[in-house]
Amino acid sequence: MKVFSKEQIYEGDRLTTERQNISSTDLMERAGTQIFNWMHLRMQGAQVPIHVFCGIGNNGGDGLVLSRQLIIHGYNVKTYIVNYSETRSKDFLINYDRIKNTTKDWPTVLTSSNDFPLINQDDIIVDAVFGIGLNRPPADWVKDLFLKFRASKSFTLSIDIPSGLYTDKVVNDTEAVVYANYTLSFQSPKLVFFLPNTAKYTVQWEVLDIGIDRDYLIQTEAAVELISKYEVLPFYQPRDKFSHKGHFGHVLMIGGSFGKIGAVHLASRSALIAGAGMVTAYLPTCGYTSLQSALPEVMVVCDKGEKQIESITYDFDATVVGIGVGIGTSEETMKAFEAFLKTNKRPLVIDADAINLLAQNKALLKYLPVQTVLTPHPKELERLIGEWHDDFDKLNKVVEFSKAHKVIIVIKGAHTITINGNKKYVNTTGNPGMATAGSGDVLTGIISGLIAQGYEPLAATLFGVYLHGKSGDIAVESYGYQSLIAGHIIDSLGEAYIDLFKQPEESSESAENDENN
Numbered sequence: 235m236k237v238f239s240k241e242q243i244y245e246g247d248r249l250t251t252e253r254q255n256i257s258s259t260d261l262m263e264r265a266g267t268q269i270f271n272w273m274h275l276r277m278q279g280a281q282v283p284i285h286v287f288c289g290i291g292n293n294g295g296d297g298l299v300l301s302r303q304l305i306i307h308g309y310n311v312k313t314y315i316v317n318y319s320e321t322r323s324k325d326f327l328i329n330y331d332r333i334k335n336t337t338k339d340w341p342t343v344l345t346s347s348n349d350f351p352l353i354n355q356d357d358i359i360v361d362a363v364f365g366i367g368l369n370r371p372p373a374d375w376v377k378d379l380f381l382k383f384r385a386s387k388s389f390t391l392s393i394d395i396p397s398g399l400y401t402d403k404v405v406n407d408t409e410a411v412v413y414a415n416y417t418l419s420f421q422s423p424k425l426v427f428f429l430p431n432t433a434k435y436t437v438q439w440e441v442l443d444i445g446i447d448r449d450y451l452i453q454t455e456a457a458v459e460l461i462s463k464y465e466v467l468p469f470y471q472p473r474d475k476f477s478h479k480g481h482f483g484h485v486l487m488i489g490g491s492f493g494k495i496g497a498v499h500l501a502s503r504s505a506l507i508a509g510a511g512m513v514t515a516y517l518p519t520c521g522y523t524s525l526q527s528a529l530p531e532v533m534v535v536c537d538k539g540e541k542q543i544e545s546i547t548y549d550f551d552a553t554v555v556g557i558g559v560g561i562g563t564s565e566e567t568m569k570a571f572e573a574f575l576k577t578n579k580r581p582l583v584i585d586a587d588a589i590n591l592l593a594q595n596k597a598l599l600k601y602l603p604v605q606t607v608l609t610p611h612p613k614e615l616e617r618l619i620g621e622w623h624d625d626f627d628k629l630n631k632v633v634e635f636s637k638a639h640k641v642i643i644v645i646k647g648a649h650t651i652t653i654n655g656n657k658k659y660v661n662t663t664g665n666p667g668m669a670t671a672g673s674g675d676v677l678t679g680i681i682s683g684l685i686a687q688g689y690e691p692l693a694a695t696l697f698g699v700y701l702h703g704k705s706g707d708i709a710v711e712s713y714g715y716q717s718l719i720a721g722h723i724i725d726s727l728g729e730a731y732i733d734l735f736k737q738p739e740e741s742s743e744s745a746e747n748d749e750n751n
């Protein structure tokens with residue numbers, strides 16, 4: 235799913251009215267009515283007090299359409315105008331008139347904290363104060379209103395975006411924002427729903443389709459894309475009946491040091507279970523017996539170093555090389571890494587301490603093949619690109635780094651974001667149970683295993699990140715957040731593949747009908 239910028243959303247609105255020959259007021263009617271339908275479906279006429287707070291722009295206009303529809307359908311509604319400016323939008327004014335012509339209970343105009351109504355915990359708040367048009371911090375009294383929303387502990391439904399959030403920067407005052415339980419966003423989710431600094435402002439979100447011009451949606455290239463099953467399915471490469479292991483590539487997984495051989499074990503096993511034809515682990519000698527005993531399917535080549543990697547030499551042609559898990563950052567390993575990069579011609583997936591080695595010696599970056607995949611966790615990323623002020627600053631810095639070195643960077647987190655040049659891909663699978671030792675090693679293995687099978691590095695990364703998260707989601711059902719370990723993620727990988735082709739389950743109603751027929 236594309237995540238459009240604010241400018242693209244405004245342009246989509248404009249083109250839609252032009253191409254569908256409707257007014258912007260009609261489009262607002264659609265937007266507000268969609269919100270109403272969503273609430274009506276769930277509330278079925280329940281007489282819970284609903285407080286609809288409307289700003290004076292188009293977000294407020296949407297709120298007024300909703301209020302009018304709620305009133306017409308007999309709901310228990312109070313409407314408020316949060317009068318933060320005298321510059322009211324045209325469509326706000328049209329809908330202000332319409333609501334006044336619908337009910338004698340006209341909206342209450344709020345201009346200061348003295349005007350605030352009583353809100354009980356069991357009431358519902360609808361937040362239509364600011365939409366994507368917010369361009370400066372709200373006035374103090376408006377901030378107080380947002381604080382009152384929070385203090386009431388009522389269910390808060392935000393229209394389009396929690397008021398006080400910008401679409402393209404973080405907020406400095408974390409109290410000058412609405413904390414929504416649910417956000418109904420028009421046409422496209424907003425990037426801020428996925429970033430660590432700003433995701434907390436809405437617990438859940440959903441996109442409502444308001445009929446924006448299809449061609450515009452299809453043809454417009456978005457800088458941000460949300461990656462779910464439907465985005466990764468087209469990557470999937472079916473297997474030919476007559477294929478053999480040679481078709482699925484050979485992963486060389488280089489890593490490990492004394493006490494950290496397990497990392498290579500996890501990454502090698504993941505590469506194999508992701509579908510690589512063959513996997514060879516390259517280890518310091520101390521890891522030989524444990525790896526060979528634990529993973530009979532994996533071949534092992536030993537370094538001359540007993541406890542660490544000291545010179546990387548092997549005599550076969552790998553399809554892809556994964557390097558870094560458990561490798562350490564000793565001087566000898568740095569030398570071996572440097573010599574390896576200078577001669578390697580194969581696609582690379584670089585993780586963990588190999589990223590730290592690159593950060594220590596940035597001159598090595600020029601030896602990375604184009605589209606090398608780097609999978610840093612936050613601390614490794616910071617060593618590589620330097621400190622950042624906030625999420626947007628981080629994203630900009632990673633984009634610059636990706637462009638400068640022509641590499642793909644996977645910013646691991648609750649919503650892992652893959653950056654390839656200007657393009658950002660936000661993953662939708664995964665859960666906090668995956669915050670556990672070795673989880674990253676598994677990801678390195680999966681991406682390497684996919685590249686070995688012939689997936690392009692970017693497709694392998696997006697698909698790999700998705701499958702990794704999905705495996706974690708499957709595993710957490712059996713183990714729970716606390717007890718999930720990296721090995722469980724690998725064990726669920728097969729099910730994650732199978733899930734790609736599962737049809738949505740039939741509803742019980744239609745299943746019953748089938749039985750009766």
Ligand SMILES: NC(=O)C1=CN([C@@H]2O[C@H](COP(=O)(O)OP(=O)(O)OC[C@H]3O[C@@H](n4cnc5c(N)ncnc54)[C@H](OP(=O)(O)O)[C@@H]3O)[C@@H](O)[C@H]2O)[C@H](O)CC1
Nearest residue numbers: 262265291292293364365366367368369370371372394420
């Ligand atoms: N396709 C769609 O998504 C549709 C969305 N709709 C809704 O429209 C809003 C966006 O509406 P807009 O009028 O552009 O913006 P807002 O309602 O968010 O804000 C209104 C104006 O408020 C001013 N402003 C901004 N920040 C502040 C502030 N801190 N204090 C006071 N005033 C502020 C600003 O105007 P200025 O001229 O004063 O700068 C804003 O323009 C979108 O979110 C949807 O809800 C359409 O209804 C249908 C299609």
Ligand SMILES: [K+]
Nearest residue numbers: 364393395397
């Ligand atoms: K809002």
